[in-house]
Amino acid sequence: MAKITFVQTDGTKNEVDVPNGQSIKDGAINNLVPGILAECGGACACATCQVYIDDAWFEKVGPAKGVEKDMLDFAFEPKETSRLSCQVDITDDFDGLVVHVPEEQ
Numbered sequence: 001m002a003k004i005t006f007v008q009t010d011g012t013k014n015e016v017d018v019p020n021g022q023s024i025k026d027g028a029i030n031n032l033v034p035g036i037l038a039e040c041g042g043a044c045a046c047a048t049c050q051v052y053i054d055d056a057w058f059e060k061v062g063p064a065k066g067v068e069k070d071m072l073d074f075a076f077e078p079k080e081t082s083r084l085s086c087q088v089d090i091t092d093d094f095d096g097l098v099v100h101v102p103e104e105q
């Protein structure tokens, strides 16, 4: 279980508990966090679940690779710290993780 904070562009924060084995996207959808659309349901095929990993956490979470990296080309204003939230599975190590929700998906 990890507590994850989603920060909206206006500074609003949503703090949610996400069980191990679920993705960041699952934590957002299951808790009605605004701004994460996840139109493909987590299949790494839509890029509407993008988040920016907080700088303090990026080294631990790591960069996107492979298909996820390719899909990020279709995301709204991808950055170095972008990840598709459906592709990051939660473990206890991610307790306290902070991610930023893009202005659009």
Ligand code: FES
Binding pocket: 025, 037, 038, 039, 040, 041, 042, 043, 044, 045, 046, 047, 048, 049, 071, 084, 085, 086, 087
């Ligand atoms: S939910 Fe579609 S790529 Fe993540």
